[in-house]
Amino acid sequence: MNVQAAAADKRVVLGKVGRVHGIKGWLKLNSYTSPPANILSYAELHTELDKAPRLLHIDDSREQQKGLIVHFEGFNDPETASSLTGCEIWVPSTDMPALAAGSFYWHELQGLQVTNLQGQLFGSVQRLIETGANDVLVVAPTAESCDARERLIPFLPERVIVEVSLQERRITVDWDADYLS
Structure with a gap:
């Protein structure tokens, strides 16, 4: 499968539906986007309801001090709306x-192999951490890694990150295998 076809099939989870808010079918929405209100810019959101795909449309939303609340078209009472509680909300990566x-995007970096300039394989990107100063790659060892250490590598283009190749599913870093050992 080519990279474009794989990207078309990839789901990007943008948030998770929380509990019902009020008596008119409103729901709390835990957004994973940055800023959180960015999730509201998508015309169509996807979820699975009773193991069946379901397309959702936000017909109203409000930002509150403790987060977002939304109303999905067709979910007009607490009983109906509660069926969405706990559902992940996603879009195709092509959206x-x-x-x-x-x-x-962080989801594009997750799973990429990380090697240094000497060709040593450190492992694959498991997740990223937002620190404020810069993002950090959490690199977990694989069976082929040069050792069994988990590494935290700052995502600093041109200083630490030499190359990111989505096609080759690889990140090359200027990072010594013995750094912080």
Whole structure:
């Protein structure tokens, strides 16, 4: 399968539906987007309800001090709306806005192999951490890794990150295998 076809099949989870809010079918929405209100910009959201795909449309929303509340079209009472509680909300990766060259969504980096300039394989990106100063790759060892250490590698393009190749599913870093050992 080519990269474009794989991207078309990939789901990007944007949030999770919380509990019912009020008597008119409103729900709390835990957004994973940054900023959280970005989830509201998608015309169509996807979920699974009773193991069947379901398309959702937000017909109203409000930002509150403790987060977002939304109303989905067709879910007009607490009983109906409660069926969505706990459901993940996602979009196909092809629906994500295009980024500038050299920028990446976190979901694109997860699973990529990480090697250093000496060709040593450190493992694969399990997740990223937002620290405020810069994002950090959490690299977990694989069976082929040079050792069994988990590494935290700062995502600093041109200083630490030498190359990101989505096609080759690889990130090359300027990072010594013995750093912080």
